[in-house]
Amino acid sequence: MTFSIVARDPETDAVGVAVQSKFISVGSVVPFADAEAGAVATQSFANVAYGPDGLDHLQKGLTAEEAVEKLVEADDEAEQRQVGIVGQDGSVAAYTGDECFDVAGDIQGENFTVQGNILENEETLEAMAGSFQSGEGALPEKLLAALYAGEDAGGDSRGKQSAALYVAKPEGGYDGKNDRWIDVRVDDHRNPIQELERVFKLYDVTLLAREEPEETKELSGETAEAVTGVLADLGHYDGTPTTVFDEDERDALEEFRGINNFENHDLAVLEDALARGWSEADSDLDDDARMVDAIWHGLKRLPRK
Secondary structure, eight states: OEEEEEEEETTTTEEEEEEEESSTTGGGTSEEEETTTEEEEEESSOOTTHHHHHHHHHHTTOOHHHHHHHHHHTOTTGGGOEEEEEETTSOEEEEEOTTSOSSOEEEEETTEEEEEESBSOTHHHHHHHHHHHHOOSOHHHHHHHHHHHHHHHTOBTTOOOEEEEEEEOTTOSGGGSSSEEEEEEESSOSSHHHHHHHHHHHHHHHHOOBOOOSSOOOOBHHHHHHHHHHHHHTTSOOSOOOSBOOHHHHHHHHHHHHHTTOTTSOHHHHHHHHHHHGGGSOTTSOHHHHHHHHHHHHHTTSOBO
16 A cells, blocks of 8 residues: 655765655555664565665665565565665665565666556556656655655545654754654545655754755845845734835744744844745745744755755
């Protein structure tokens, strides 16, 4: 009841897994990653020992192919299992047991593997593979795009319930103290991939550092009035919104920044992001969510550190 992608970005040494399933809390079962070793997705009557055991094999110098072989050989119920592995060395492998429920299969390419079971069709995997191969941008965005492509092509034949995105990168974790760069999941939702993307954007804005912009843009005109109006609706601004964004308006934005833990970005960068991203933000979102969406769109041109 699951489809996933395991992939590596050789430029940043990031490795990760994105997954969607008609199964509660798929993020607690399928994805495993270690920045020094690689990443593993274990599914279809998942043997969760495949995660740590697979990473251990990679850490000992085995290739992804050798790691998969070891896992399968040691498992009496391997025919019911499905696993995909990408090693930090660039090796890629997957296994789909003969007893996995149709439609089940896997596809590999350079630095990635996709796999799924109880799928609506084979096109689900083909679309995911094609999306990753042709996609642009950083690894998290490419992983999310692959999930969307799989869902749009057919997805899980039993429906959808949960999704997760887990990416490890050397010193990528909070304050650089571990490798858990991105760890977001949706345990139960009507539209789990869309909700996963929303949570990821909030996570990105709050926790992930970006390169500083060479120059910043100030809010002005209709955009300034609209942003000030939202800040007023959220209780951060007491005046009447105008097309001028000045000291009082910046004080309101600073209050919004502090309450939402956006200290990763100084006030000028946050204002710049709103000025650049407001028109791209989803206007159907509520005030808080639209502010985050606008900031994310405004920041996305800046490389992540």
